[in-house]
Amino acid sequence: MDFSVITGPVSRFLATAQNGIEVLRYGGLETGAVPSPYQIIESVPMYRLRRYFPPDTRPGSAAPGSPVLMVHPMMMSADMWDVTREDGAVGILHAAGLDPWVIDFGSPDQVEGGMQRNLADHVVALSEAIDTVKKVTGSDVHLAGYSQGGMFCYQTAAYRRSKDLASIVGFGSPVDTLAALPMGIPPNVGAVAANFMADHVFSRIDIPGWLARTGFQMLDPLKTAQARLDFLRQLHDREALLPREQQRRFLDSEGWIAWSGPAISELLKQFIAHNRMMSGGFSIRGELVTLADITCPVLAVIGEVDDIGQPAAVRGIKSAAPRADTYEYLIRTGHFGLVVGSKAAGQTWPTVASWVKWRSGDGPLPEEIAPMGAQPSESAIDGGVALTSRVAHGAAAASEMAFELARSAADAVVATNKSARNLIVETARTLPRLARLGQINDHTRISLGRIMTEQAESHPGGEFLLFDGRVHTYEAVDRRVNNVVRGLIEVGVRQGVRVGVLMQTRPSALVAIAALSRLGAVSVLMPPDADLAEAARLGGVAEILTDPANLEIARTLDRRVLVLGGGEARDLHLTESGCDVAEVIDMEKIDPDRVELPGWYRPNPGFARDLAYVAFATINGELVARQITNYRWALSALGTASAANLGTRDTVYCLTPLHHPSGLLVSLGGAVVAGARIALSRGLAPDRFVHEIRQYGVTVVSYTWAMLREVIDDPSFSLSGTHSVRLFIGAGMPTGLWRRVVEVFAPAKVVEFFATTDGQAVLANVAGVKIGSKGRPLPGGPYVELAAYDVGDDLILEEDSGFVRRADAGEIGVLLARPRGPVDPTASVKRGVFAPADTWVSTEQLFRRDEDGDYWLVDNRSSVIRTPDGPVFTAAVNDAISQAGAVDLAVTYPLEVRGEPLVVTAVTLRPGGSLPSAEINEAMATLRFGIGPAVIYVAPSMTLGASYRPEIGPLRAAGMPKASRNTWYFDIDTKLYKRMTAAVRAEIIGDQP
Structure with a gap:
């Protein structure tokens, strides 16, 4: 009798039971593995810095090779680099003669204050660790980061401007996150969902380690289920399980740590919802950073079947860091297999070691590594892992094929209806603005100060003002505005008083204008190149609010001077001979906490009908004052936000001076009502322009007239790589310059506005297709008509009935607007124009309207x-x-x-x-x-x-x-x-x- 028929299954059952009990009791099988030796070089609350295989310091000992500092993602333990001593990253790199280091952020739930950590804390900590490695070894450091750890490497390199870095190696680290989200999530859906989760979920909760593990496994549930099934099927065969036991235990339990809510929120908002690793302008402790500042070489290790760090997203580093030499190493594996497992041990780490040696001049460039090719300017509809790669990989081919076929079919529909989808998104953003615009009447309380208060209350931590490489939140700016309001009250400024604002385009100027708005006073925006005495007279200025740079000019006017901004260390020279010190007040010396608010003060008292600003224009050589009501400001602000489809993901680059209506009404107004960021610049220069659009992540650039020629026609101007700009908004751009701008900054468009200073007529070329056209009236804005015109007699033509004749398509006419809100007393008002007793305002501008309904400026009647x-x-x-x-x-x-x-x-x-x-x-x-x-x-x-x-x-x-x-x-x-x-x-x- 063959007893093996009986003993075989029994032995298998007993072995399964024995191994299963060991797994249940100890969490896994005992492998006898011991961790690689390391020394703690630095230990601070934020991290511990490990040096693996510390070198022998005795005389005659071999010096260690190039240092490689490895960075783990926030949800994974730093032990991931040493899952198995023989096949782990630190062991292989050490055997190759390199000097492996690991930064260990620890588990934040086990550190006091750890669950309050944000992304910036990790970036700053990594930067400090780089300094330590450099100091100890004396060599430039190679950074190696897995998944989000690689994102940390990129961010830190940009933050340091690549100082002391020999190279960066990123393993499945996405940069263009919206190019290919996991599980084929569409970019628009992913951005909206990420923004919502950041604001309303992870701002309140944290992620424990078990949930991080579950979330990671759910990204590839089929592979997770297959791995568990294979483990159970082989539970009787201890020898077959032991080689992969350390990796299994790491992924199933030991490798996962908690994740703080603030860090998740920042990740979702900055790098998924806003995709700022691509656009630039992400904030590290108030300092704005762009990957365009990376200059050291970069190696992107890409998993051919990685559905988390998908190839399209990982390859975004090529465009985001145009000054870096970028290479890629494509390996056929999934996300975790890039750094742990047999392929990582046999392919990834030996190749990385050869890369480091090549960068150190100690060997050739590995054949598997190739320069990364240029990436498409726009992500494909399906930017994820290819269907053929998925089908060929793993045992779940049939299930994945079904999923991919369904997704491909859905993507075909999405591609066909892409414009419809964009229209839905834009409509959802635009309709509330148009509805608010339509609800404004004379008695509506609306003003710049009020909108800023609303934004500060809704999004206190939202980024608002960018200047000199720093970012200021709505809450911080709003607090500064309130302090300036108290200072103005202290010196006697009241509601309705006209205050001349003579300031450079700086944060202090924005704050001054907002503070006067909140107080209910009138900002008289004084252009520095005009006759200031005449401007003060026309504007009815009672006193001048200025900055130190314009103080001497302001003192020449016969008005009291209030000085704001300029920094704490400034010297205003108030005791110069011939100057009456009593006429100058340093607003910065007023303690706002000591100012008692009077009973009459109510913040943001302005009605739509109230005069809010006085701007100036030069007509036929004469300075003319133009009155701007709160309604006019709101009309332009809401109209700009709607026409340009501005949102919280946008950064508006304000090149236009704030004393110019375009800067006040279009740039500042559009940004504030949209909750977008506004970036102010110290001046227009080609090198500064290119640097700041990347540093700030600029998506919308404001302009006036021929401003942009100062940039693109300059011999030093160079726009290498990609850019984040999608729109240019402004007025008066010459048609030749317009063509050059859209050529240089393709695929960006120009949205050209036409607006009268009183706001009674507003046109916008939203499509940007017809270069030179002023477009059409804004939905929800003032109603306009084109009155037929006789140029010979300079007359508006009438019909036999006596009413004005409307101009036909292609015919010259005078642009008339039906007034909403107060009418400027200097305006040309006409009544009984198209109907008895109707009222219209003549813009005195001659236009023609083409067959499509677009308006083209012909001339001013007086010109x-x-x-x-x-x-x-x-x-x-x-x-x-x-x-x-x-x-x-x-x-x-x-x-x-x-x-x-x-x-x-x-x-x-x-x-x-x-x-x-x-x-x-x-x-x-x-x-x-x-x-x-x-x-x-x-x-x-x-x-x-x-x-x-x-x-x-x-x-x-x-x-x-x-x-x-x-x-x-x-x-x-x-x-x-x-x-x-x-x-x-x-x-x-x-x-x-």
Whole structure:
């Protein structure tokens, strides 16, 4: 009888029972493994710094190799680098002659205050550990981080500007998190969900270790179930289980630690919802950081079938760090298999060791490592692991195939309806703003100060103001505003008082304007390049609020001067001879806590109808004051936020001075009502522009007129790699510059606004497709009409009934707006226009409306130049000549020659550009209305005003252009522009030979 038939199953049963009891009692099988030796080099509450296999310090001992500092993710134990001594990371690197170090953040639930840790704490701690390793070894450090630990490495390298770093190795570490989220979650859904979880879930709770383990396993439930089933099936075979027992115990129980709520919230908000590792502008203890500052080499280890750190997300480092030499090593394994297991021991760590040696000049670049190729500018619909890779990997192929087929079908629908999905998202964001805009009436309490209070109450920790590389929250800015309000009350400023604001575009200027709004006073925004005495008179200024930089200018005005901002160490020189000290008050010396608020004070008292600001414009050489009500501000702010689809993920870069309506109404207003961040700059310079859009993670850039030419036309301007900018918003951009901007910053668009200072008419080119168009009226904004116009008699045309005739498509008309709220007393008001007793405000601007309903500016009524040969519409001429590719700026103006107006168009050319006669004639053939100028010439330069608008005065003062190869005249006989000779010029101006 063959007893093996009986003893075999019995032996198997007994072995299974024995091993099972050992697992139940001790949590696993006893393997006899011992951890690798290490020494604690530094121990602080935030971390312990381990040095594995500490070197022999006796004379004659071999010096250790290059230091490699390994970083674990927050939810995993630092022991992950030494799961098995022979096959673990530290052991393999040591055997290769390197010097392995590990930072151990510990389990935060076992450290006092540990569950209050945030991401910045980990980044700063890692930076300190790098300093220690550098000090002990004297060598630059190679950083190696797994999953989120690799994200820490990237963030720390950017925070340190790559100081003392030899290279970075990231294992399955996502950078472009929205390019490929786990489980195929769509980016929009993932961003919204991450933002919600950060604000409403993990701001209140933490994650214990067991939940971290469960969450990790649920990301790949099929693989987890398969691993457990395989373990049970082999429970009788101890020898088969022992090689993988340490790894199994680590993943099932020992390797997981708690995760603090603040750290999770910050991860979800900054790096998933806002994707700021790609865009830049993430905050480390108030300092703004961008991965574009990484300059050391980077090796991204990518799992071909990794569904957590998916290849598309990991490869984002190439675009995010354009100044770094970026390499990749593709290995066919999943997420955890990148660093632990047989493939990691046989492939990953030997390759990483060879990488470190190559960087140290001690060997060739491993063949498996290749330079990372350029990444697509936009993530594909399915940026995840390919279907074929999934099917070929693991025993769960059939289940994964079914899942992928379902997801592929869903993605096909998503791709087909991508515009519909975006429309839904934008509508959800836009409708509440339009609804609020439609609800505003004269008695609605609304103002800048009130909106800032609402944001501070809703999102006190929300990032709001960025300046000089630092970030300030809504709560901090709101507190500063309230303190300034107390200071203003202390010096006697009351509701309704007009205060001149003469300040540079700095945080103190923003705070000053907001404080005056909260007090109910009027900010008179004084442009520094204007006649300040005249501005003070026109604005009815009672006193001047200034900063130290403008103090001397402010003192020349016959008003009391209040000085705000400039830092604590400033010296205002208040005792200079000839100066009356009593006329200057240093607001920073007022203790707000000692100011008693009077009974009349109520914060944010302003109604929509109330005057809030006075801005200035120069018309025909004269300074004109424009009144801006709270309604006008709200209209522009809500309209901008809607037209630009601004949200909390946006950072608005305010290049426009705050004294300019565009800076106050568009940049600041749009950002505040949208809850977006606003970044202020110290000045417009190409190097600063590129650095700050990356450092701040700028998504929207504000401009005015020709401002951006100062950047993109500068020889030093260079935009290497990708950028985060999606929109440029502003007014007055020349069409030639517009084309260059969208070419240089593709795929970003330009949203061009047209708005009257009183806010009665607002247009926006939201689509950005028709370059040069002012777009259409904003939904929810003022209603506009185009009244037919007779240019010869300068009259608005009427029908036989006596009512005004509406202009047809393609016909010139005067833009009229139906007023909402108070009407500026200087406005041209018309009644009985289209119906009995109706009221309209004339903008005095001439437009045409095309067949699609888009409006095109033709000219201002006062700017039309009437000549014996016909009218010249200056704006239309400037747009036409700008069709020539080489034209940069264009200005059209009249000169008086022989008692008649001679119309001249001056242009400047792009660097290196030339303007052939044929191109001029081709461009001018596009002129739809009126006649062209008599003379066109290339000016060597143009003077730009403070708002970057070309000034006509200097050009006109220069007189008639000289004959040259860059001067053309209109030949009446051929109807073409030809080069002007000296004889032709003499004939035009009437010179006698």
